[in-house]
Structures are given as structure tokens and as C-alpha cells.
Amino acid sequence: MTDDDSLEQPPAGLTIVPIGGIPEIRPGDDLAAIIADAADYVGGDVVVVTQKVVSKAENRLVEIDTTDPRGHKAIVEDESVRILRRRGDLIISQTTHGFVCANAGVDLSNVESGQAALLPVDSDRSARRIRDVIRAKRGVDVGVIVSDTFGRPWRRGVTDVAIGSAGIGPILDLRGTNDALGRELQVTEVAVVDEIAAAADLVMGKAAGVAAAIVRGIPSSWMRRGSVADEIVRDPQDDLFR
Amino acid sequence: MTDDDSLEQPPAGLTIVPIGGIPEIRPGDDLAAIIADAADYVGGDVVVVTQKVVSKAENRLVEIDTTDPRGHKAIVEDESVRILRRRGDLIISQTTHGFVCANAGVDLSNVESGQAALLPVDSDRSARRIRDVIRAKRGVDVGVIVSDTFGRPWRRGVTDVAIGSAGIGPILDLRGTNDALGRELQVTEVAVVDEIAAAADLVMGKAAGVAAAIVRGIPSSWMRRGSVADEIVRDPQDDLFR
Numbered sequence A, B: 001m002t003d004d005d006s007l008e009q010p011p012a013g014l015t016i017v018p019i020g021g022i023p024e025i026r027p028g029d030d031l032a033a034i035i036a037d038a039a040d041y042v043g044g045d046v047v048v049v050t051q052k053v054v055s056k057a058e059n060r061l062v063e064i065d066t067t068d069p070r071g072h073k074a075i076v077e078d079e080s081v082r083i084l085r086r087r088g089d090l091i092i093s094q095t096t097h098g099f100v101c102a103n104a105g106v107d108l109s110n111v112e113s114g115q116a117a118l119l120p121v122d123s124d125r126s127a128r129r130i131r132d133v134i135r136a137k138r139g140v141d142v143g144v145i146v147s148d149t150f151g152r153p154w155r156r157g158v159t160d161v162a163i164g165s166a167g168i169g170p171i172l173d174l175r176g177t178n179d180a181l182g183r184e185l186q187v188t189e190v191a192v193v194d195e196i197a198a199a200a201d202l203v204m205g206k207a208a209g210v211a212a213a214i215v216r217g218i219p220s221s222w223m224r225r226g227s228v229a230d231e232i233v234r235d236p237q238d239d240l241f242r
Helices: A031-038 A051-057 A073-078 A123-138 A192-204 B031-038 B051-057 B072-078 B123-138 B192-204
Strands: A014-018 A046-050 A061-063 A080-087 A090-095 A100-102 A115-117 A143-150 A159-166 A171-173 A189-191 A212-216 B014-018 B046-050 B061-063 B080-087 B090-095 B100-102 B115-117 B143-150 B159-166 B212-216
Touching: A014 A192, A014 B192, A031 A046, A031 A051, A031 A123, A046 A051, A046 A123, A046 A192, A051 A115, A051 A123, A051 A143, A073 A080, A073 A090, A100 A143, A123 A143, A123 A159, A143 A192, A159 A192, A159 B192, A189 A192, A192 A212, A192 B014, A192 B159, A192 B192, B014 B192, B031 B046, B031 B051, B031 B123, B046 B051, B046 B123, B046 B192, B051 B115, B051 B123, B051 B143, B072 B080, B072 B090, B100 B143, B123 B143, B123 B159, B143 B192, B159 B192, B192 B212
Parallel strands: A046 A143, B046 B143
Antiparallel strands: A014 A212, A014 B014, A046 A212, A061 A115, A080 A090, A090 A100, A143 A159, A171 A189, B014 B212, B046 B212, B061 B115, B080 B090, B090 B100, B143 B159
16 A cells, blocks of 8 residues: 555546647747647646647758658658668657657648658657746646657557656556555556547547647646656667567 | 548547446446446447446456466466567467457456456447447437556556447548648547547546546547447557567
């Protein structure tokens, strides 16, 4: 048993609402200030922001070199530290951040033709900055998640996951807590930032141009320091599929 | 462009509430009737039910053979059609259903000591039965998802996913729709049942004994026939990691 059984108490209920009114984001825009002004927040809200607008604001756009016979795959290879699989146009690789995903997270949709959007350099830092600006401008402490859309092996379809976070514990560690019958739990480390990113994606859609959402009702005991890089990215030597 | 652009419209907002008051479930209990009576539903709700109570109600409990030197791993091997990886006590395998997960989904927590809970034989069928009974008893059409907790390669922590569903399209297919800048979307097949299962897990917890939740606000255009077995389980020959 942990000393703090409150960790295992789930929320009484959650609401998830899209944040409307965020304009098309361009390089150099102060995305954190735009998000801070775009909605009314209450303490403990988790604000989920899509990678795409973060990458645009941080000017992670690159021109696709039309003279390179590899096309956009040249960019994917540059963003990868290790290629795991190739099939046709698809590359599954480990990015410089340690993520394993399709095409190194390089995105050709929702950007201007001829351009590609790279992942932010440090999405945890991007999330911290948005959190800091919301606190400074609005006077409330929120969690922030930067989300992206990843495929998975073994299961069809994509889901959103967290590539950066601030102010919310990425992993909810239930080790040492007991199940409803008093036996120690086996499954103990829940990737709550990934579950929250998935939940937020349901109200954002891929095509609708909604770039952020609020998840309200997360227990205050889940709010703490911690980063996706430290807690979610699995060390390659602990990984059975790399 | 699709003829039906309404598919790409995300919900205006979602609420997720745990369903309280479901008693400890035992083999032979009429779980569908218990869930039908446990909450007030409105048409279009998606009811997420954890695998554990479905397995118990369907009497998928087995005694662990204490004379077998393999212990509970004997059961895991029996439930597997193919072992992908072993490390220590951990087995990653493909189940008879086609899922790839740890220990073939065999569960030792939240069951009596000396017992293990196997996955339902057909979780899509289990979901259909719950949906049918809610319609018969309460007069409303809902979607139903049976959820389970899976780990992932490359990322630490577990998340809930759908192992069965009824009344909601497992995949939201956005192929042919355009992004906000008018370019055809690349990422096009969203595993919404997995995102909904993940969202519902946030209000259920692992230890709290909450076995079901309602996700309210899913667009009616997402409600249709379809099964996890048909749409989510990836054909091994299409899979790069098997």
C-alpha cells in the first residue's frame, strides 16, 4: 500500500471541450499567448495542444527539396537516428527525441504545399512555456500536453499520444496499491498523458482546424512536475521491439 | 472529398462519467442487465465496460494449476497462438483473437487468489449483447466498448484500448477529406474506439472497482455497425512488427 491512497482515486467526471478561435498559426506567432487568451481556464485544467501548431509557431517548417530524388524521405531520414522498418513510402524510425513513429513525425498535411513540419525540438519545453504563459496571463495553474498522431503496431488506425507535457505527471504510478479485492495490482503504471491526448483528439478532429482542447476534472493529485522525455520514452535497452 | 463531410466534424464537447453501483460480478451474473439498470443513458452514449467484469460474468475464470511448474505461464501459453517475445516472467504474444499483448491478456489482479481471468471469447459479441439489452430495457441506442489495459512497445506505461465494440464505428475513415488548407489528409483512419476506451479509463482507475463509464457527446455520424475484430486487429501480413 502507498501512504497516499488518493492517487488511485479517479476523477468523478471529465469534460472535454475544443478551444475555438485559434487562428492559422505562422512562424514566430506567440502561440502560448494566443492559447492563454483563447479560453477561460480553471486551475487543474489540462490544455492539449496539437504538435502542428507548436511546430509552426516554432518555425519547424522546412522546404521539401524537389531536386532530391528521395523527396520528403530525405527529411525523414535526417530526422531519424535509427530506421526500424521500411515498406514502400513508409519509414518507421526512432527520432532524435527517442520517439518511434512513422516518417519521424514529419508532417505534410495542414502545411503549405512544398513544405513539411518537423516535430518541435523539445515538446516538453514547448508545453512548459505554454503553461508558464497561461499562469502569467491568467493566474491559473494548468497542465499542458503537446499531442501528436501516431500509428501502432498490431492495431489498425492512429491515435493521439503525448509528445510533451508540463504540470501533469505523465505516468500515474499505482505500484503498491491494492486492487478492489485487496491484492497488489499488477498493471501499475498508467500513461495518463497519452490517455488525455487521445481523449482530446476526439473533439479536435484531423480536418477541422481545431488545434487545442481543454480536459477538465483531472484530480489535483495527478498534477506534478515530470516530462514525456523522462517518463514515457522507453529506453531502447528496455524495449523488446527495437 | 467525401460526399459526407459531416464525418469529419468532431464533437462540440464530451463528458465522461463513471458508472457507480455495479456490484462485484460473479460467473453467470447478467452483466448486460446490471449495466442497463446502473445508469440513465441517452441515445448516442458510448458505454465503456472493462474486460474484467465481462470475463467474470462470462465465467472466463480458470484455476491456476499449482502442480504445473510453469505456473500461470501455462495458461498464457494456452491462450497464445504465437509468442513474439519473452523476457523474465513477461510474454508478449498473439492471442487467439489476434491481439498482441502481454501475457495473452490473462489477468491475475481483481480476481480471487489462485484464479486467472482470460479474455472474453468474443468481446465484440459481448459488446453487442450489452447494447441489445440496454436498447431492450431502456429504449435507447448506445454504443458499447469492451476495454482492456495494454502496454505498448517504445512507450512506457499502459493505456486502455478497445477489445470489442458494438454500435460505434471502430475506425473513423477520413480518407478523401481535406485538411484545413485544402490538401488531402495523410493520416486518415482514426481508431476512435481506442481513443474512447483511453478516455473512459481516466475516470475508472485500476483499483477503484469502477467497471464502466459513459462517454457522452459522440457525433451520431460515428455510430454504425462494425467490430474491433474486423477493423482494428491488423492482419499479420500487413504488420511490420510480427
